[in-house]
Amino acid sequence: MAIIEIRGNIDGGRVPSRLMEEEIQKAVRAGAQQLKIVADGQHGIGGRIWPHDNGVKVVVEGQAGQRLGSMGMFGTDIILKGSASDDVGWLNCGANITVLGDVTNGAHNAAAQGKLYVQGGGGARCDTMTKHNPKFNPPESWYFRDVGDTFAEFKAGGIAVVCGVNPRNPENILGYRPCVGMVGGVVYFRGKIDSSYSQGDVRLLDLSDQDWQWLKENLKLYLKAIDREDHYDELSSSHSAWKKLLPYTAQERAKRSPIKKTMADFRKNIWENTTDKGVGKGGIFAEYVTHPLTPLPYITTGQDRRFRPEWRNSKYAPPCQAACPSDIPTQRRAALLRAEKTEEAIGLILQYSPLPATVCGEVCPNLCMTACTRSHVDMPLNIKGLGSVSLKTEAPKPAPKTGKKAAVIGGGPGGLSSAWQLALKGHDVTLYEAEEKLGGKLELCIPRERLPQEILTHELERFKSIGVTVHLKTKIDAAKFTEIHATNDAVIVACGAHKPRLFPFHGYEDTLNAYDFLRGINTGKRPDFKDKHIVIIGAGNVGMDAAAQAFHCGACTVTAIDVQEPAASGKELEIAKSLGTKIVWPKFTERYVKAERKIYFKSDAAYPYGSTFEADEVIVSIGDTPITDFLPQSVHTDKNGWIKSDEAGHTSDPKVFAIGDATSLGLVTHAIGHGKKAADAAHALLCGRSYNRxxxxxxxxYAKVKDAYYEECRDTSFTPQKEAHRCMSCAVCRDCHMCEAVCAYGAISRKETTDDIGYEYVVDAALCIGCGFCAGVCPCGIWEMAENI
Incomplete structure (x- = not known):
């Protein structure tokens, strides 16, 4: 491969840095992959190159100027045969830079990715302000000898390694005052350091086994690059010879050094009034400060401000609560846990759902966790775990009796939710269930490995403890509904959807439907599928449950087909696939011939003459519809039996509400949430007032929540208290006082209130200058700047 040579001095004349860079860029665009640069003090060599797929190698001879490899890109390898001037690798974006000599001041300053290998030592302020984008590997800086003063100042990420071989100052290889303001990353070093390192920012630790393993592996690569492989045994012989400096976490710093001086105190006592230091009276700007309050005499307050800050606590919904169909306020649970009100926190969810351990803890796909802002930092809050710990919490105490009567038809999740809420509000509630057990599809259709029976049983016992009158094995017909309607002040229909949808193809009568198949297994009627080939029509979550159960019944193969991209997700899909389920789409069923043990499909692009699968049994899982023939004409339904209702469950009969799968198919958590909304609407009816949802x-x-304030979690063990502190308290004030402390004019203060929150932050307009610091610093997105009109 041809090496392109670019010279920095032509006929005794030095080529300007800009022209040399243009020549380098031109060569790379033309396809050059190896460049030889004979430098004459030009700056920025090797930076801002966008390499081809095979990368670009740049070898530099002569004297390179400042900023060698600055803003270097992935795929760029730079080798300097000699020492470097200032700011090697400044703002490095991914280049690998090897300096076969020393580097001077500011090496790898503000680097975000890439590597810097130094054969010698470093000057002052190396590794300052380095950072780490978690989507990429952290930047690495390696120094063979030692480094100069103010090393790793304001370091926010990345790895620095100082080997300490033949250092210039054997008593202090990291220079004077290293790691000032360091908040991220790590420094590994071998040798002595003095006590000037910033002990308020970092701690001195031994290497862990993981640290040592990483160091030994990467030492080989480094030493090979700088031609010092003969030092490997020396550098890797003693684990204890190496130490590391690691920054304190934000929580640790807060405990070690809480805010001791507000901005208002600083302005008053340091800026304005000090007589022997600072910048006020007696300070360096004293002669320019001719007025008593501020160095900026034309700052406005009150109505003259262009913008004013507003404390908008709970104006917005946190992502977890917004995504939860049951409207469970996880952020409130976390706040109570942080306040050490553990029992109140764990019991809070029972105000929203009677089945937290069953639904949130087991069968729900946890839409709240998918939406959680914390996932942008490391991993979402373990809301599933918070649901599980509510298993043995006692039921809340119901309100005093109102004398009003309500009936609920259906003992599935939606019906249980409505009955629970109405009973807690003090109404007399009677629940009718056609089966011999409560739970609906939770009891009848959810496989036991996805929902342990003891959890559901325990929560159903808790449900019974609040005084709901339950009638099991009571199927409702038209006459019974008329009686219920006449003897109750409100009726909630939560009969679910238990009639399989018809699928008119030849041989349909020889198929099983998923509802009956799953229900039979849970009630002890397990079919024998030993060595059989099973085909499931419909690849949604119920289809995946059916697939898993078919394997448990002995099937040798299970294939799920669908006419479109399957809707299955979460644990159902994971279990089915782990057992060997094949999912094929698009497939349009033509006929099933049981005697031939074959199912036939219509022609498609891949099979222009149609196709077939072996099928000893075919299970149809394309959804269910409700059985609502017991309802009078006053309650409107569509042609398929779905009850017409609004979000709060109101039907065409003012006394009747309908929820859950009786109105449209959804998740269990949708039924729980719909049940609560309908109970709230029915409660308004029973109290004689209109319902205003x-x-x-x-x-x-997400951008309003400042994730920089929240430490990346490395401890994956779960306790409610740990999760409470991991919660970012989106849209809900964390009462951290940061806004109060940062306000230079003392315009913000915390006031006690008599409402449920107990406090608020208020602004004194006569002091506020509308600077926006409060909105900028608030980690929860509470403060907003409004136009002051």
């Missing part, structure tokens, strides 16, 4: 809050934008 609160308007849903807009979800807070």
């Amino acid at each position: 609160p308007a849903p809050k807009m979800q807070i934008g």
Whole structure:
């Protein structure tokens, strides 16, 4: 491969840095992959190159100027045969830079990715302000000898290694005052350091086994690059010879050094009034400060401000609550746990769902966790775990009796939710269930490996403890519904959807439906599928449950087909695939011939003459519809039996509400949430007032929550208290006082209130200058700047 040579001095004249860079860029665009640069003090050599797929290698001879490899890109390898001037690798974006000599001041300053290998030592302020984008490997800086003063100042990420071989100062290889303001990354070093390192920012530790393993592996690569492989045994012989400096976490710093001086105190006592230091009276700007309050005499307050800050606590919905169909406020649970109100926190969810351990803890796909802002930092809050710990919490105490009567038809998740809420509000509630057990599809259709029976049983016992009158094995017909309607002040229909949808193809009568198949297994009627080939029509979550159970019944193969991209997700899909389920789409069923043990499909692009699968049994899982023939004409349904209702469950009969799968298919958590809304609407009816459902809050934008304030979690063990501190308290004030402390004019203060929150932050307009510091610093997105009109 041809090596392109670019010279920095032509006929005794030095080529300007800009022209040399243009020549380098031109060569790379033309396809050059190896460049030889004979430098004459030009700056920025090797930076801002966008390499081809095979990368670009740049070898530099002569004297390179400042900023060698600055803003270097992935795929760029730079080798300097000699020492370097200032700011090697400044703002490195991914280049690998090897300096076969020393580097001077500012090496790898503000680097975000890539590597810097130094054969010698470093000057002052190396590794300052380095950072780490978690999507990429952290930047690495390696120094063979030692480094100069103010090393790793304001380091926010990345790895620095100082080997300490033949250092210039054997008593202090990291120079004077290293690691000032360091908040991220790590420094590994071998040798002595003095006590000047910033002990308020970092701690001195031994290497862990993982540290040592990483160091030994990467030492080989480094030493090979700088031609010092003969030092490997020396550098890797003693684990204890190496130490590391690791920054304190944000929580640790807060405990070690809480805010001791507000901005208002600083302005008053340091800026304005000090007589022997600072910048006020007696300070370096004293002669320019001619007025008593501020160095900026034209800052406005009150109505003259262009913008004013507003404390908008709970104006927006946190992403977890906005995504939860049951409207469970996880952020409130976390706040109570942080306040050490553990029992109240664990019991809070029972105000929203009677089945937290069953639904949140087991069968729900946890839409709240998918939406969680914390996932942008490391991993979402373990809301599933928070649901599970509510298993043995006692039921809340119901309100005093109202004398009003309500009936609920259906003992599935939606019906249980409505009955629970109405009973807690003090109404007399009677629940009718056609089966011999409560639970609906939770009891009848959810496989036991996805929902342990003891959890559901325990929560159903808790449900019974609040005084709901339950009638099991009571199928409702038209006459019974008329009686219920006449003897109750409100009726909630939560009969679910238990009639399989018809699928008119030849041989349909020889198929099983998923509802009956799963129900039979849970009630002890397990079919024998030993060595059989099973085909499931419909690859949604119920289809995946059916697939898993078919394997448990002995099937040798299970294939799920669908006419479109399958809707299955979460644990159902994971279990089915792990057992060997094949999913094929698009497939359009033509006929099933049981005697031939074959199912035939219509022609498609891949099979223009149609195709077939072996099928000893075919299970149809394309959804269910409700059986609502018991309802009078006053309750409107569509042609398929779905009850027509609004979000709060109101039907065409003012006394009748309908929820859950009786109105449309959804998740269990949709039924729980719909049940609560209908209970709230029915409660309003029973109390003789109109129902005004609160308007849903807009979800807070992720950008408004400052994830920089929240430490990346490395401890994956679960306790409710740990999760509470991991919660980012989106849109809900964490009462951290940061806004109060950062306000230079003392315009913000915390006031006690008599509401449920107990406090608020208020602004004194006469002091506020509308600077926006409060909005900028708030980690929860509470403060907003409004136009002051």
